[in-house]
Amino acid sequence: MNASERLRGLLRGVRVRSGLDLALSCVPWALVVAAMVLRFHGIAAAVVALLVALALIAVASAYRARRLDALWLIRRLNTLRADMDDSADLLFASEQGLTGLQSLQRSRLQDRLAHGAPVELRPAWSTKRSLLSLLIAALVFAVIALWPAPKPAAQALDALSPAPTVAALPGQPRLTEQALRVDPPSYTRLPPRSEPTLEARVPQGSSLRWTLRFQPQPANVALVFHDGLRLPLRRQGEDWIAQRSLAKSALYRIEAAGAAPAQSRRLYRLDVTPDRAPQLRVLEPDRGLTLMAQGQRAWPLAFEATDDYGLAPSAQLRITLAQGSGENITFREQRISLRGAGAATQKRYAQRLDLAALGFAVGDDLIVQLSVDDNRSPQPQTALSPSLILRWPADLGSEATGLEGMVKTTLPAYFRSQRQIIIDAEALIPQRRKLGADEFLERSDAIGVDQRLLRLRYGQFLGEEAEGEPRLPTNDEAPAADAEHKDEHGDKPAATQDAPHDDHDHAPNAAPAKFGEEGAVLEEYGHTHDHAEAATLLDPGTRKLLKAALDEMWQSELHLRQGEPKLALPYAYKALGFIKQVQQASRIYLARVGPELPPIDESRRLSGDRKGLARREDALIAANAADPLLGSLWLQLQAAPGSSDAAAIDYGALERWLGEHDARVADPLAFAAALDSLRNQPDCASCRAQLRSLLWPLLTRPPASVTPRDAGDALDRRYFEALQGEGGR
Template sequence: MSAAQRIGEWHARARRSRAAYLACVCGVWLLPLVALVARFYGAAPAWIAFALGAAAVAWRAWRGAKALDRAWLRRRLDSLRADMDDSADLLFADESALGGLQRLQRSRLQRRIETAPASDLRLGWNRRALAIAAVCALALAAAAVLWPPSRAQAPAPALAPSPPIAAAPGQPRLVAQALRIEPPAYTGMPAREEPSLEGRVAEGARLRWRLRFQPQPAQAALVFHDGERLPLRRDGEDWSAQRTLAKSALYRIDASGAPPAQARRLYRLDAVPDRPPQLRVLQPERGLTLLAPGQKAWPLAFEASDDYGVAATARLRITLVQGSGEQITFRERSLDLRGSGGVRAKRFVHRLDLAALGYAVGDDLIVQLSVADNRAPQAQTALSPSLILRWPADAGSEATGIEGMVKTVLPAYFRSQRQIIIDAEALIARKRQFDDATFVKKSDAIGVDQRLLRLRYGQFLGEEAEGEPKLPTSDSEDDGEHGHDGEAGAGHEAPPPAAHDDHDHGAAAAKPTFGEEGAVLEEFGHTHDHAEAATLLDPQTRKLLKAALDQMWQSELHLRQGQPQRALPFAYKALGFIKQVQQASRIYLARVGPELPPIDESRRLGGDRAGLARREDALAPATAADPLPARLWRELDAPASQPVDYAALERWLGANSGRVDDPLAFAAALSALRDRPECGECRARLRGLLWPLLQRPASAVRARDAGDARDRRYFDGLPREAR
């Protein structure tokens, strides 16, 4: 074994010995530490203390072993071995940097290490100190475990005096009371003392009652409105109990031998639920944003608020939609945003680099922010509305046959009726900024949009679209027949073929034959029997759509005349009809014809209906109103001597708590009436709570008035006149 290997082995043995010694010296104190924590704080904190203490002992042992570095090793070799000639540092020096005499001395030291017996470089253990530490630790642990608990009580907060209650001598009465409320830790609210034993409490709060009776009862408990009993435990002169409030409750104090007035007193605890966080979008202002020319980034800003606190970070989900048609792909990723602001309100701001996300022409970028609150153990989350950044479609241009004339291609969408109203109102508000000609021109442009929308909705009724004359291009077969275009030709009568340019009637290759039925229909009529283009609407829906088109006509009329303020009432009426049409049901014809199974000739005209479903719609049974509330309401109107079915009302309240605005008010009124059946005010209060729950009876058919003698003579004469 070489000298370097032997020295490394001695060094490692010394480090292990040092680490073991320090672990023993420090580890013995873990026992009293765990015993003390377990005595005063319980088992769970004791395990945590043990884990932390063990980690501290391991860290101390590692640091002690690491302190035995190479410098310590050189000093240790020089001090323990005289044959090192105080030159142990030559063993760890770079040989290339040594002189001739130094290399000679180095080789001599290496031969001595290789031939000499093994050296024990370990530091000695202080057994006396280790024994003293072990004895002290064991004594402290034994004291923590075996020491009897102290009977001395820490001074508790003073109890508030209870309202005086008339009681007979010897009856236990409540003389002092206090309710300690400890809200959940995540709320950040401090604990408080409530002397009245009732109030509004955060959901999940820890409640501790302390009551004092005089004289002391044999036993006492808290009885809740749902029948649960929470026993009170006597602690000296006081009685105490603890509970976590999960929902609102009514309770009373039940002490053996207590006066009836005290036993009837109800206390109310309202559990205030933790509301989910509220999220508001600050930027952008709209859900759909079109990419501006030259835009490189998309700024986003959100504001989140919560009643107890918003989480420090939020998650931004980013979806990139690429492609079109059936070749659409989705790419999703998430970012964690850190908010700024206070505990209950935070602001989340981020700028998306469009180039880094791969945003290109025709893509959609969709983002949504998710924010959580600090509720424990399960946090509540809120989602923002989806925000879309859209690359605007290229409008493009289409050249016509005339040199230098370009016609802009309209986008594939048409304006909505609501947008027309918005544009008209904006034009009216800015009327003073334009002269008369410009104002009329802009109003006419809105009227054109109204016309396009009217034609679009008119297709659903099978109306003929207004023909648009063709441009006088050189490739047109009837150049001379269309010397006008656009709206300028509205006052001229167009030839029949041009009046229906929006229909595909096929090519007129041959001259129609006189008297031929198909030729007459082709020349003077139109066939609208395309199954894929037809829409079936019920009569009511067609009536609404026709009314909407009539209002659009009037709106377009005034807009084209430069009177948008007179067009607005008709536009609003059209919008109302359109909304009703959108809510109506529409039936679309199938694209392909039905393929019916072949008829079984053996069953024809046989009268066998086995396996055939009934064509009549089955009548669904009507849901009868619950008779119990009405019956109880009538029972409460009876004299006080008549019994009331309290148990039925309690069962009904338990099964229909969602229909009741304030179930605790019902429970309090029911308890008061049960304690005092002769109380008329209690009956009236309970009847008032039941009244909104009664179902309104269906209207009955009213008999026709028989009329006077003149009317009867008239009706009697009708049969004779019919004969």
């Protein structure tokens, strides 16, 4: 074997020794990790942890050994042996590629290795480091072994507490320790808890686990609930165990074979907290009906939802587009899923609807409604927001927010001519110096006629009688206005002048009603006049404003007819202000139709037929109580304790009534507890009083009856006796 082969064998030994050195240093720590996992997670997890740690150590050792290659050995030889002349790399070179001088130097190096003193190239065992690592690992292992073991979670929750002492005879089983574990439903995210007593307030659907311990041990134990359910307990060593899921509040007692009566009669109360439905609030918009604004392109929406345990991740926004009118209305519906932002119990939902993308147009209604679910399992609860409406009317000034009753447009087109009267009067004032006195008076009087016609139009809606032929009060019909003006001055024949209003017949030459004209419809069908208070078209506030407008129109008309338009302008402006206030109430409500009573049967009048009529001799029959069981119990509770009436109480019927009508009782458990106390102690006066106090709000209120008249004192009685004596003569 030449020197090169011996060096390669030496390199293999160095690799093995280096890997073992690292493994011996790390194996104690792998045992420490396994012991820690064993302490907290069990033997199976500890075995897995130990195998994983050993595998990591093996990989690290192999990686460290692979780093010790030929280059490492060359550098090692050049460092430890000076006779290598920094030429140890020639020992591993191929002979074919060497020059003559390199071959001579290689022969010299091989001869020096063969006859020279051997050099230990293997790294020395790191004894100090290995011992230090082993010592520290042993200390950590001892700490883990001596540290007190934590109780498992189930055992901590089922830890027993001392039970209240109950008087019992020797040999009778007595409850000494107790525990009640509460596991809320998983969707509530509430942690399990342990109650030291056997009473608790728990979420709906919680799982309850009873752990009881008796001394001495009874033959059997059961939990008896007030609704008749009997839950037997099973014995596990020294403990008695039972488990039940609770959906509603309940009372129960513990019945142990051979236990003292005081132990078996004691009641325990479990109150259930129901899961509330989500609460939904609209943040934007601030009203249920929103009118389309000028140039509006989007509709922002914002909602806020809260729940006691948690909300679903997303909500559904239902969008309904109503298009058309009358019988040609079509609906198009779509749904959008919204992701809420915020905590699990309080989320905010926001959406900005693109009106153009939805196809929203003039005359359409856009209705949205948000639905939110909570995380209750298995069936979630849903909350719906109010419906929000965005309306794009054809005429923004003729819409309203009323949703019931019949509606009618308040202001027709000619109601808006008060401004034209003001414009005409203001245009006439600067021409006073240019026009003659007669012509100026004539033009001012013509404007006054327009004011009069407008006043009469308003008067129709307040119950006043119309005068003359209805015309639009504008200067566009000046010839008609002049003709009426001439009629008032006598140019019109007397037979055709305004006559006193006779009944409800109008002149045959009255203008025909125009289709769709509000005034014509009112004259033909409504015809409410003569008394302003009899008009039912307007609400009191609007009627008051119109009355004020009419008063100002009277004054404006007075000055215009007298040729004083400047004095008429203040009154005309006030009338315009009142009209604008009326225009803000864009709809009025018509009175509803009264009840239609059946017609009177005239054939039975004065016939003497008394068939179907009650006779005076018939005796009154006592009315049956709506709930006779409660009435009879109330009367029985009035009896003294120990009497026969008290012993006749049907407790079973009362318990059945309570199970069927628990919604009528404010606190059903208190009622059941009072009933149970009275059944166990029939002679207990306080138990009777407590049950009567709980029963009083449930009794049916007696119907009203006629109070008998007071008989009076002795003087009154003598007076009535004297009257009776007078009647017998």
